[in-house]
Amino acid sequence: MIEKDHIQEPFKVPEGYFDQLYDSITAAKQEKATLFQRMRQYTKPVYAVGIPMLILVLIVLGTGLWKVDGVPAKDCIELSCLGDAELEQAAETLDLDAVMDFAAADSTFRIEQDLSITEESEYLDEL
């Protein structure tokens, strides 16, 4: 029978291994910690700039894609701000199709508001 005290640990390690192991573990931990700190440093400005930019891009895309009765919302916004004379002038400079589309959309709105067909044609004539 062999007593426990008489036998040494059979699994050996290279000399000075545990000092090296300690150094490796603490160095690896610090490397990871530094990496996370660096990531935090870089991600903060990215979020600060990136999120407002993303919101802006979404607004631009949203107004670009959003249509009122087939007319892009941005054209409606531009044209609805104009008076009759300005609208006429705008027809020369802006895309004529867009103006006509706006007028058509506007007329639909007016019909819905119980405007007479005569009034409607007068309005189109003015255009």
Place this chain on the structure above:
Amino acid sequence: MKFGIPLLRLNLLHDKPSNLHNSMSEYSDEELIQLFTDESSRHFAYNTLVKKHQQKAYYYIRRLVIDHDDANDVVQEVFLKIWHSLPKFRGDSKFTTWLYRICTNESIDHLKRQRKSIFTSIENVQQSLAARIDDDVLYDGDEIRKKLDKAVLGLPNKQRIIFTLKYFEEKKFSEISAITGTTEGALKASYHHAVKKIEDFMKRD
């Protein structure tokens, strides 16, 4: 002598780091975990925990994975995991119980990764490890110890872990239960079966 198998003393303190400060050993694990919560003393607390427990963790892992390089990789993984998970450690169990649980899980994962295919069992990996003992230059057990280690490697995975924790690490069944998540009754039965198998193996030849 219990169960009639050789009782071997584990000399865990050989190759002790020369720069281990006395002051470090004055701190209990609970105090070090408390110090870890403070940003200013976090690194000191962690480094002290590493110094205190790295040898125990290494030898336990080495007994499970056998190869020194593998044990080296696994023990580093274990302590990195501790660095990241210690803030979430609730202190429901002792730190050493938690450490042994991480060591066990990481070692099993390592053995699983060594399987040649998903259809190969961990037991097959263990049998190939038994053959490695003969060629390992960092293993200098005598014939009887070599035979004991090979017998342990022949055990089913769970029995092997339970036997290693009870016989080599000298843990109480209550602590092994906390480490493995198995009831004490089941542990005692597994340990009994393991001892019987080892005795049979030792009597052969």
